[in-house]
Amino acid sequence: MKLSAIDDYSTFLYHQGTNYSSYRLFGAHFTSYKRKSCVRFAVWAPHAQQVSVVGDFNNWDDRMDRMTASSYGNGIWVAYIEGLQEGDIYKYAITTSSGDVILKSDPYAFASELRPGTASKLTKLHYHWKDKNWQRDCQNYDSYKNPMLIYEMHLGSWRRNAAGDVLTYREIAQQVVAYVKDMNYTHIELMPLCEYPFDGSWGYQITGYFSVTSRYGNPEDFMYFVDVCHRNHIGVILDWVPGHYCRDAQGLRFFDGQPVYESENELLAENQEWDTMNFDYGRTEVQSFLISNALFWLTQFHLDGLRIDAVANMLYLDYGHGAGPWQSNAYGGRENLDAIDFLHKLNTAVFAAIPQTLMIAEESSAWPLVTKPVDVGGLGFNYKWNMGWMNDMLKYMSLDPIYRKENHNLVTFSLCYAFSENFILPLSHDEVVHGKRSLLNKMPGDYWQKFAGLRAFYAYWMAHPGKKLLFMGCDFGQFIEWNYNDSLDWHLLEYPMHHALHDYVRELNAYYLEHPELWQEDCEWSGFSWISCDDCNNSVIAFYRRGRENNLMTVVLCNFTPIVRHSYRVGVPEKGVYAEVFNSDAERFGGSDVCNTDAFVSEDIPMHGQNQSMVLTLPPLAVIYLKMQSEITDNGTEKI
Incomplete structure (x- = not known):
């Protein structure tokens, strides 16, 4: 990877919020300095008195490898250290303004220690890509006029080995691709893979935004996974979480002892409902960090799209505050004006760099023009999850049929707004957890009627305008709710009705792919x-x-x-x-x-x-x- 020089130009762009490759400026990079091989470390810690690099290589002694405050940037610290190797772990020891020393993982690290370890890990991103044909074809790809059948996955619970251990990126790649091709899906959507400390967060509470989680291997292993998908004509979408981050001590919260990535205003900084921190979208350095992160995954890992999680949390200042106090904007409204500007900037930058990218908003409110271009007043995404359709239809399908006639509007209402945005119809992981029951078990009636109801729902869903997303396990009728800590119940395929449902979904998917009328004009009346x-x-x-x-x-x-x-x-x-x-x-x-x-x-x-x-x-x-x-x-x- 080509490094950025730490100079007036790169730091100026960073501080004004337009350095969209700031991962080339910050983090740990193998390079040479004064004709000697070394690792260059750079970090932004504007309130720090002193910063040191610590690790096993110096016995975690913060007196050994002290960083120097760069003359080029406000709060940028730099060090060049010789004798380090790939795999070495490190943190930044930051002396705060009050004199305390805190240990922080590198916000720009490309790899991290396996939980429960929390250190960053030195690595080089070196992989020989073999997806040139896919990349070439994508340049002329118009997703609006093509089919999109997305298979949503959580890698750690899709399938496990005989000992119950998770599969690595390399172990799972061929298995997933064979399955997805057999079932006629066009894309895989992966639940978040940025490094995160707690398995139960499913990856939605992150500490390492530039680190692919070490649970399943190293960055090159994940590149191999994406490469195998592309060579088999399968697109890869990653869930990305720029809306909030976790409070763990090694992460971004109070990074140098004071708010850096979050607002200084506690009401703006915290999402009380989720016990997480909100990014300060008005801070230009945060803009550079997040937009660089989006482009990092799209360019360095060849991903085809990002599904942006919890956009409503970004857009509304009162989101997650319940009945508690919240801070209005300068005009007294609940709209987060800084977040709106950030999303404009994000989508403009992404589409300028990679026009065919899928930028998908998981946005649960009625915010207008989510998928309209920025220059006409839109947020700039090209797709939005249709949460209204999903909620209405799951409520309808859960009703005993005798009561459905009084709730007919739940089926028909979605067509009042179906073409107001470019929609994806999601049947996602969120609908099969926390007591909501599996899709199959939502269906009323006896055993036969449950399967019949689900088949009918899927056929209606497939024909409704909008691209499609289905969570793993739903295509063979997982009866229990999804458990992130266990494999799917693949043994259910030994039972005739589950096997028949599996065949049904495969054939339904094939019908969709083979009939352009179901996807050519998805966004038009x-x-x-x-x-x-x-x-x-x-x-x-x-x-x-x-x-x-x-x-x-x-x-x-x-x-x-x-x-x-x-x-x-x-x-x-x-x-x-x-x-x-x-x-x-x-x-x-x-x-x-x-x-x-x-x-x-x-x-x-x-x-x-x-x-x-x-x-x-x-x-x-x-x-x-x-x-x-x-x-x-x-x-x-x-x-x-």
Whole structure:
């Protein structure tokens, strides 16, 4: 890696918040100084009286390797130390303004000690990438017009070895890729992998923003994981947490004895609900730190996107304060103006450097224009998780079908705003923990009805506008909630219904990939039309998805009750011959096999606002897809 010189220019950019490769300036880098091999250490500690580098190599004696305050920057400390090797551990011993000495991990370290150790580790980022073809193809990739089926993973609990130990990045790479390819996913989304001290935080409370967690190996091992994914045409997205950080003593909190990365105002600095610290987005050095970190993962690790966690915590000053006090902005509002400016700056910088990046906001409020460009007043992301759709649908699907007719709006309301943003429809880890139950166990009814309800939900979800995300284990019907400290229950695949559900998800994913009408126009009304959205008494909805070409169309009918709807007349958009091409109630998927085996010729009977209609059977707790096989014109039947 090419280092940045510690000079007027690089430090000026850092202090004004525009040094977007500050990891080349700070941290520990192997280099040469005065013609001697050494490691250059640099850290920003503006309130420190003195800083030293300590480690096993000097018996953790803060008198040995003292750093010098750089003449180029406010609070930048530098040292050149000879005789160090990769793998050596170190910390900064910082003498605070009050004279106390505190030990801190390096905010810019590229590797960290395995928990419960908290030291930083010397390393070089050296890996020979083999994903040139992927990188070339990505330059012309338009995610809006392509399918996106994201498999969300927690690496430590996807699968473990016979002894119950976690797999390394290298051990898991081939297994994950084989699985994801077999199941027809297009992307993997990894829960946070920046170094974190507590397993139970799942990686969302970080101490080492530039360190890939040592739980599963070293940085080169993770590069290998990404490389294997890319060589198999699988994109990799990483959960990234710039919204808050943990309070652990070795981390960023009170880094030099005083607030550095957090605000001096306690009400702004702390998220009381999560017992974490908020970044001070108005501090320019923090802007350089975070934007550099985003670009570090995207460039050095070839990641294809970042899913930004807890954006609402960044946007709202009262977030996480409950009924307690909070600090309003200069205009008396609850909006965090510094955070808004930071997000503008972040997304502008990322897209300027790597235009095809996926920048995905996990934003749970109704904040407008999240996925609109900064120059038209948006936050600048290109995707947002549709949390409203997720909450409504999980509430609806958890209801006993007898009560669904009174809650029909939970199914239909999402189309009132489906094209206001570029959405991803998430069925994530957050929905299968903390007593919420697994997706399968949310479904009401007996054993058969639970599987039928989940199959119907998945087929409806797949046809709804928006890209897709599914958490691991949900594709074979994990019955218990997700446990970060144990492997998924892969043995469930030995049971017929779970095996059938697994086959179902694979085939449903394949249908999605093979039918452009389900993803070409995800962000436009032109790709979706209601047929029937008001049949609440039968808990039935019907709509169709259309692609860019006129002959690309799938008609979708959903029956959210366990009652078979015989002789159900439904309108269709065009005159022609239709056939059922996918049925979630098929016997091979564990269903009751109520299928429409014959083709349907549409009739000149108006229905549901359409000039044509036909009569068919709706299977129980099921969704069917129809395709027009032939178009009927004045000259006769023409094959599509």
